Amino acid sequence: MSTKFSLEELELKANDIRQDIIKMLECAGSGHSAGPLGLADIFSALYFDVLKHNPAKPNWNQRDILLLSNGHCAPVLYATMAHAGYFDKKELLTLRKFNSRLQGHPERQRLPGLENTSGPLGCGLSQACGMALAMRMNKDKFRWIYVVMGDGEQDEGNIWEGAMLASKYKISNIICISDRNNIQIDGPTETVMPLEDLHAKWESFGWYVIEVDGNNIEAVIDACAMAKAVVEKPVMIIAHTVPGKGVDFMEYDFHWHGVPPNHEEAIKALHELRTLQGKIRSEHE
Amino acid sequence: MNESINIEDVDSGKIISEPMKIGYSRGLAEAGRKNENVVAVSSDVAGSTGTEAFAKEFPERFIEVGVAEQNLVTVGSGLAAMGKMPFVAAYGAFSPGRNWEQIRTTICLNDRPVKIVGTHVGLSDAPDGATHQMLEDIALMRVLPNMTVIAPCDSIEAAKATIALANYNHPAYMRIARDDTPIITTPKTAFQIGKAYVWAEGKDITIISTGRMTYHALQAAEKLYKDGIDLEVIHCPTIKPLDAVTILHSVKKTGLVITAEEAQINGGLGGVVSELLGEEHPVPIKRIGMRDHFGESGSPEELFEHFGLTANHICLAAHEMISKYKKEEK
Numbered sequence: 001m002s003t004k005f006s007l008e009e010l011e012l013k014a015n016d017i018r019q020d021i022i023k024m025l026e027c028a029g030s031g032h033s034a035g036p037l038g039l040a041d042i043f044s045a046l047y048f049d050v051l052k053h054n055p056a057k058p059n060w061n062q063r064d065i066l067l068l069s070n071g072h073c074a075p076v077l078y079a080t081m082a083h084a085g086y087f088d089k090k091e092l093l094t095l096r097k098f099n100s101r102l103q104g105h106p107e108r109q110r111l112p113g114l115e116n117t118s119g120p121l122g123c124g125l126s127q128a129c130g131m132a133l134a135m136r137m138n139k140d141k142f143r144w145i146y147v148v149m150g151d152g153e154q155d156e157g158n159i160w161e162g163a164m165l166a167s168k169y170k171i172s173n174i175i176c177i178s179d180r181n182n183i184q185i186d187g188p189t190e191t192v193m194p195l196e197d198l199h200a201k202w203e204s205f206g207w208y209v210i211e212v213d214g215n216n217i218e219a220v221i222d223a224c225a226m227a228k229a230v231v232e233k234p235v236m237i238i239a240h241t242v243p244g245k246g247v248d249f250m251e252y253d254f255h256w257h258g259v260p261p262n263h264e265e266a267i268k269a270l271h272e273l274r275t276l277q278g279k280i281r282s283e284h285e
Numbered sequence: 286m287n288e289s290i291n292i293e294d295v296d297s298g299k300i301i302s303e304p305m306k307i308g309y310s311r312g313l314a315e316a317g318r319k320n321e322n323v324v325a326v327s328s329d330v331a332g333s334t335g336t337e338a339f340a341k342e343f344p345e346r347f348i349e350v351g352v353a354e355q356n357l358v359t360v361g362s363g364l365a366a367m368g369k370m371p372f373v374a375a376y377g378a379f380s381p382g383r384n385w386e387q388i389r390t391t392i393c394l395n396d397r398p399v400k401i402v403g404t405h406v407g408l409s410d411a412p413d414g415a416t417h418q419m420l421e422d423i424a425l426m427r428v429l430p431n432m433t434v435i436a437p438c439d440s441i442e443a444a445k446a447t448i449a450l451a452n453y454n455h456p457a458y459m460r461i462a463r464d465d466t467p468i469i470t471t472p473k474t475a476f477q478i479g480k481a482y483v484w485a486e487g488k489d490i491t492i493i494s495t496g497r498m499t500y501h502a503l504q505a506a507e508k509l510y511k512d513g514i515d516l517e518v519i520h521c522p523t524i525k526p527l528d529a530v531t532i533l534h535s536v537k538k539t540g541l542v543i544t545a546e547e548a549q550i551n552g553g554l555g556g557v558v559s560e561l562l563g564e565e566h567p568v569p570i571k572r573i574g575m576r577d578h579f580g581e582s583g584s585p586e587e588l589f590e591h592f593g594l595t596a597n598h599i600c601l602a603a604h605e606m607i608s609k610y611k612k613e614e615k
Contacts, residue, residue: 108395115366117395120386123359127391130363130371133348137324138367158387161356169348 005048010217013083014044015273018246020079020092022269025260028096031104034243034256035150036076038181038214042239043080045220046146055085058112064143065131067116069124070150070179071105072258077114078102086113122156124149125176129162132171144228147176152184155193160205166234167206174234175227176207179214181243183254202236214239246273289474290484290503301468305461306335306404308440312447313339313372317346323451324364326350326373328357333463334374334404354380358387358399365397370451376410377403377419377460385425392456393431400450401426401458407496407547408580408588409462418580419460424552426458427525433457433478434525436496436546439468442522445476453478460496462547464585467500481528483535487517489611490603491535494545495521495554498573498594502545505599514603524554529561536562541606542570545599550574569610571602 005013017040025031047053052064068077075095082089087101094100101111105119116127128145135143153159166174178198186192195201202209208230212223220239227235243257244250247269250261261269275281291300317323317339324346331337331349340347348364350356357380361371373380381388381401392399403422410417426434435450435457437443443461450457457478475482481493485506494502499520506516517535521528536542542562546554555572562568575592589595 117390120390122355123362123387123391126356126359127363127366129356130360130365130369131367132363133360134324134364134367134369137346137369140367158355158359161350161353162359164353165350165356165360 007218010044010048013048014040014217015246015276017044017076017079017083019270019273020082020089021075022247022261022266022273024075024079024092024095026263026266027093028260031075031096031260032072032258033250033260034183034254035070035073035179035181037247037250038241038243038245039073039076039148039179040245041215041217042148042177042179042220042241043076045217045224047080047084049221050224051146052144055081055113058086062141062143065115065128065145067124067128067145067147068106068118069147070121070153071118073148073150073179074102074104074106077106081113087111121150121153122158125159125162125166128174129165129169129171132174133169135173142173145174147174149176149178150184151178151180151182151189151195151198152192154178154195154198163202163205163207170232171234172231175224176234176236178236178238179241180238181241183243183257185254185257187254198238206233207236208233209236209238211238211240214241215245246277248272248277289471291469291471302465303440303468304464305437305440305443305466306333306463308437308443309374309402309447309461310335310338312444314342315444316448316451317343320370320451322368323370323372324348326357326361326364326371328352328354328375328380330375334402336372336374354383355387358384358401359391361399362391362395362397365399370398370400372400372402372447374402374404376417377406377422378417381422381425381458382419389429393429396431396455398454399456403458403460405463406460407462408585408592408594409464409497409547411464411585411588412582414582415579420549420575420580421552422458422460423524423546423548423554424556427552427557431456432525433523435459435478435523437461437522438496438499438520439466439470441468441470441472442474442476446522449476449478462497466497469500469503476522479523479526479528481519481521481523481531483517483531484520485516485518487515487539489515489539490541490543490606491517491519491539492543492545492599493519493521493532493554493558495524496547498545498547501594501596502599504596505603508596508600509603512600512604514607516603521554524557527557527561529565532558532561533566536566536568540568541610542568543573543599543602543606544570545573545594547594548574550576569606571606573599573602
């Protein structure tokens with residue numbers, strides 16, 4: 001993308017993406033709310049600033065790769081892709097419907113611009129490793145591979161197998177972003193299966209670790225820039241996010257991990273997002 | 286008998302044997318020389334799976350992931366995403382034994398041309414016991430959409446299958462046995478993915494066999510011929526997609542079927558053939574293979590005898606079927 005957006009524009013895009021997530025989930029009648037809302041700032045930063053990509057040419061051979069490892073957060077990926085111009089925003093309301101390209105969990109072959117098929121957790125990083133090693137063998141022009149993964153997902157052993165491999169082969173063009181929102185489907189991560197000390201875990205696996213406020217777009221962009229300056233090591237950005245971010249009654253509540261808003265809740269949520277939780281007046285009032 | 290197979294030596298017992306991994310190893314290196322996109326991944330079993338020679342010849346195209354079979358196949362998926370033709374080999378008990386879901390999601394649903402090679406399958410890892418004797422792999426792999434399943438009968442066919450798979454742009458699983466296996470094919474024997482071959486013509490019973498059991502089926506055919514039973518032997522190295530045309534053509538002639546495999550008959554070749562015949566041409570069928578048991582430690586010969594997988598067991602099954610269904614004719 002050649003256009004550089006201002007921070008304010010990126011924040012507005014994140015808000016628009018959140019509104020679309022609410023509309024999509026309400027229309028679908030099922031799906032995950034908390035994770036996608038919490039990730040909207042990260043996705044706005046990635047698709048409108050960080051990533052080298054071209055929505056008109058999804059298979060461009062010099063694009064950066066973004067792998068969504070926690071496939072249940074598909075709504076934020078789809079909404080952001082639509083805003084970036086990969087497809088018409090009208091299609092967003094087909095999420096989870098029969099014959100839609102927007103499957104409940106992303107299927108690569110259904111929609112141009114998807115790099116992987118995910119949903120079953122823990123597989124994104126290893127696929128990124130395979131891609132990076134293939135690029136190295138191909139002597140490709142240098143490209144970045146971003147992996148967005150959940151925190152609860154890190155209960156999976158496959159993640160740590162990939163972590164060891166990336167470190168062994170000094171795969172420095174992988175930048176992982178952990179959505180550290182502290183919830184998973186059955187409760188707080190530290191109750192279900194404690195992950196802390198997550199920073200020390202990744203560091204001890206040979207990764208360079210950055211911690212950042214994942215709802216601060218500027219901080220996310222800065223962290224990605226810093227990650228690119230690290231050589232010989234893969235980088236893990238632990239992005240602390242608020243699950244359900246932007247919708248007061250969803251924030252921090254793990255019960256919103258895997259359910260959509262109903263019609264009344266959606267109206268309430270959209271009102272909150274349009275008024276920035278009551279801070280401004282909305283034209284929709 | 287089909288002239289392109291080595292049946293003379295089967296009869297005389299002078300047959301040469303070698304592990305199928307030698308064939309895999311040769312095939313992989315040859316495929317690697319022809320196509321620079323062929324790469325190999327190992328989970329700490331490069332020596333015992335036959336991957337080592339490739340790794341030595343093409344060190345920059347070899348990846349060692351450690352004892353991590355979930356990683357093995359997901360790294361394979363990533364390599365394939367960037368245009369590589371990855372061969373990922375490990376003991377069948379661990380891959381596809383441990384990593385079935387990763388194979389399902391990141392390889393099959395994703396339709397990436399990763400070649401999964403399961404070694405030490407069937408009862409061939411005899412002394413290691415039930416934990417290492419992979420008997421459920423055919424069933425596990427054949428139910429996956431987009432997956433192809435291959436079981437060569439010897440090292441020469443394993444090499445041919447490997448080369449064919451290196452030019453095949455979809456997911457596939459190939460199972461190979463560990464120990465010395467009689468070489469019954471020659472470099473001239475035909476092999477094509479998706480084809481079954483009539484290796485001995487007969488009119489009384491059709492036996493459809495895969496992997497190492499074809500050797501035993503050919504031995505049984507010789508013995509039965511002396512008893513006045515004319516066995517048609519179909520070697521079926523591709524279990525999926527099944528060569529229904531060749532099988533139905535034979536079965537319509539003979540009207541009786543035996544299947545033989547070194548695997549669980551439930552969901553294995555026995556299951557595959559039963560499903561086909563149940564829908565298309567129902568006839569009596571006897572399935573030789575593992576009947577819902579795990580294996581155990583022993584020598585391969587002891588285990589084959591104990592679990593009923595020898596040529597004699599095939600002969601017995603044939604006699605039973607003839608006396609039950611064709612007695613009047615005989």
